[in-house]
Amino acid sequence: MTTQPSPPAPSATPIPLRWVGPVRVSGNAATGEVEVPLATYETPLWPSVGRGARVSRAVPDGITATLVDERMTRSVLVESEGAAQCLDAVRTIDAKIEELRALTRTTSRYAELLAVRHEICGPLLFLRFEFATGDASGHNMATLAADTLLGHLLATVPGIRYGSISANYCTDKKATAVNGILGRGKNVTAEILVPRAVVSRQLRTTAAQVAHLNTHKNLLGTLLAGGIRSANAHYANMLLAFYLATGQDAANIVEGSQGVTYAADRDGDLYFSCTLPNLIVGTTGNGKDLPGVDDALQRLGCREDRPTGDNARRLAALAAATVLCGELSLLAAQTNPGELMKAHTSIERAQGARHDR
Incomplete structure (x- = not known):
């Protein structure tokens, strides 16, 4: 007589999660100020997105997230x-x-x-x-x-x-040109116009420096690397953390992180946008009724009595705004020699010191 192996015990160490913000958002799918949940082991991501969120609150309309398709x-x-x-x-x-x-x-x-x-x-x-x-x-x-x-x-x-029944022309969980061109999931552009004073005070840089770096790093660097319909610094970081916190299929960050960052110096003010054509998110379905996920969706305002589809549209807009917060903060840091590594080192050492106590 053989015995079946017991199923593995649930993990005793859930992925660390923090609420960041609030982020100020406007647009055709979400408006208002809302904190966003990020589940990640990369602890510097929380303060980085938090800085972008502070910038959003310094602008009257915050981040405008436009759901295109x-x-x-x-x-x-x-x-x-x-x-x-x-x-x-x-x-x-x-x-x-x-x-x-x-x-x-x-x-x-x-x-x-x-x-x-x-x-x-x-x-x-x-x-x-x-x-x-x-x-x-x-x-x-x-x-x-x-x-x-x-x-x-x-x-x-x-x-x-x-x-x-599956022909790889969808394309599911693979980085492809067809998804970037035709879209799969929600196609959202998040954008913000940051005044010169806010760029200087909160981001410690200039619009010209951010636009210059975006062209050289995100556009030319990705071109030389052979990127597929994508030119960004780290969309995958924010998307994975947001997806895990809200019960999404995490593997969809493969196509979800395809997207283009655009930056321009407008007389000292910084225009900054993130276009994500493949945001695959939902507020109903597998995993969405788990206690932590359900709580997160309720807190995000994505469990409201709205016309069919509007809760998922709101979630997509908040995801895109979160991506912009982290992308803007990282690029600003990378315009200053040594800032990125200094921030990572100080945050991670502080985390380690707390764990040692």
Whole structure:
């Protein structure tokens, strides 16, 4: 008789979490001042984002977060005899779009088919379904709808056969050009215009220095490194901490951290923006009812009685604003020789001293 191994015990050491801010936010998805939760082992991240949050409160409108677009995607693969047959299939599928939209609605109360895009590679036809998914991030909702649509297409479109339910043209948890161009999840731009005096007093730099560094480091440095549709300093740091604190699928920072930082000197004032085309967040679904996560979403104002999708839109706007806070603070620090390492060393030594007591 064999015994099954016991499941591992829950971790006794949760990831350290702190609330930072408040961050002042305005825009079409969130307004007001709100503290944001960051779960991370990189303790210098908290004061860094905190500095960006203080800057946001020194500006009347704070950080303006504009939600530009939203869609969750799932791609499928079908096979045919050649490219001509694939093109015939595409034309048939395009003519069925309203039929496919009606079929999508049978799979979920919230799923809506927005578009079907395609890519032909010889005898292979890649179909990228794009869905609205309400307040859910939509991974499972999109896959269920895509599975239903694929079965229907195989039964009604001549000349195609099954390839795969997942075709890597979505693209899920991979850094790709297609996501940067077409978007996956929430597409949000966060921006702020920081007065010259605030740049000098709180960031200890100038607008010209930040813009100069952004061009040389984020744009040219990333180009030389071969970055894919991305030019930023460390979006992944803020996103991972925010995702873990709010119950998101942490692996989605792979595409989520694709984004572009823009900085300009406007007569001494600093215009600064972070564009994130792949923010995959939700306020309902797997993991969102865990006590700590539910508490965090409530405190963020993302459990309110709003039209479907608005809670997730608010969460995406707050995520983008948080990214801007950390990105702005880091770039400002890097304009001054030695500041970044000095801050890291002093903070980490202070943490170590507390643990030694």
